[in-house]
Amino acid sequence: xxxxxxxxxxxxxxxxxxxxxxxxxxxxxxxxxxxxxxxxxxxxxxxxxxxxxxxxxxxxxxxxxxxxxxxxxxxxxxxxxxxxxxxxxxxx
Amino acid sequence: xxxxxxxxxxxxxxxxxxxxxxxxxxxxxxxxxxxxxxxxxxxxxxxxxxxxxxxxxxxxxxxxxxxxxxxxxxxxxxxxxxxxxxxxxxxxxxxxxxxxxxxxxxxxxxxxxxxxxxxxxxxxxxxxxxxxxxxxxxxxxxxxxxxxxxxxxxxxxxxxxxxxxxxxxxxxxxxxxxxxxxxxxxxxxxxxxxxxxxxxxxxxxxxxxxxxxxxxxxxxxxxxxxxxxxxxxxxxxxxxxxxxxxxxxxxxxxxxxxxxxxxxxxxxx
Ligand SMILES: [Zn+2]
Numbered sequence: 001x002x003x004x005x006x007x008x009x010x011x012x013x014x015x016x017x018x019x020x021x022x023x024x025x026x027x028x029x030x031x032x033x034x035x036x037x038x039x040x041x042x043x044x045x046x047x048x049x050x051x052x053x054x055x056x057x058x059x060x061x062x063x064x065x066x067x068x069x070x071x072x073x074x075x076x077x078x079x080x081x082x083x084x085x086x087x088x089x090x091x092x
Numbered sequence: 093x094x095x096x097x098x099x100x101x102x103x104x105x106x107x108x109x110x111x112x113x114x115x116x117x118x119x120x121x122x123x124x125x126x127x128x129x130x131x132x133x134x135x136x137x138x139x140x141x142x143x144x145x146x147x148x149x150x151x152x153x154x155x156x157x158x159x160x161x162x163x164x165x166x167x168x169x170x171x172x173x174x175x176x177x178x179x180x181x182x183x184x185x186x187x188x189x190x191x192x193x194x195x196x197x198x199x200x201x202x203x204x205x206x207x208x209x210x211x212x213x214x215x216x217x218x219x220x221x222x223x224x225x226x227x228x229x230x231x232x233x234x235x236x237x238x239x240x241x242x243x244x245x246x247x248x249x250x251x252x253x254x255x256x257x258x259x260x261x262x263x264x265x266x267x268x269x270x271x272x273x274x275x276x277x278x279x280x281x282x283x284x285x286x287x288x289x290x291x292x293x294x295x296x297x298x299x300x301x302x303x304x305x306x307x308x309x310x311x312x313x314x315x316x317x318x319x320x321x322x323x324x325x326x327x328x329x330x331x332x333x334x335x336x337x338x339x340x341x342x343x344x345x346x347x348x349x350x351x352x353x354x355x356x357x358x359x360x361x
Binding site for chain 1: 132220221222223226244245246247248249250251263266267268269270271282284315317319322328329330331333
């Protein structure tokens, strides 16, 4: 069993169009590292050069914003559900 | 106001809803909503708000109707190409419901116009097309204490959130800061399906009507996401951030400033 990471549509071209991908890691940071290993180039769309989450992107672990948990050190375990949700600007 | 036979007939199907009735209809008649953007979200939202009998609608948009707008901006017709969007929209909305006063602001929203337009309205609907305006509208609503309905739509997906300043998470609580120029890796037009914008715009109108009527649970402290391809809605809980720059405990934003993110000519929709 692994951890399911939900990929937002704009990043799915980096995951062969998959909207959910399994990843492994003990923390969100490790998970994103594993995601990058599987789908090179995806992490820079989520994190800045210092590895910090971009400010218009949110990561939720089991529907809780990691900024209110332990940030990228938030622990994750098998069966957890992780969502990456960027802001949508469009509308006009 | 007193209701004429025409009023009763026009609104009869919503008047019989226990949440509305004559008192609710009167509230709508006395209410006002400001829509930022008369585009893919603003058009369907304005249609339903006018049809429901909201007394005054303000529309802010500096653009003219173009052929490529028509697949999603359902208030505008082929003959409107080249006309001001707000004028075109006002004409259609007035034809739909002459009882609704429609105020057309042919202007771009910036710090100055936000300060001048917002105070006269009860609720603000943000259907703009860029992140700079989104943060500006959010900050203006928080500083002025105006309830805000944020909606976004791109490609086959959308987002929605209701913000009641001081009570629920604001846009900045969820997405703390806009990206810096160049931080958005690709700037190509992403495309959008008209019906996707229609779903979100209609939900924005729905949430505005609930707020105006004081009925139901506002979609606040949660971000609704819509994935049209999967046919799925999800709600993720969000919460107020004590460190929020505009609505937190020690806010750093006390006045409106226009943010210029336009160096990347990025327009998602
Ligand atoms: Zn806030």
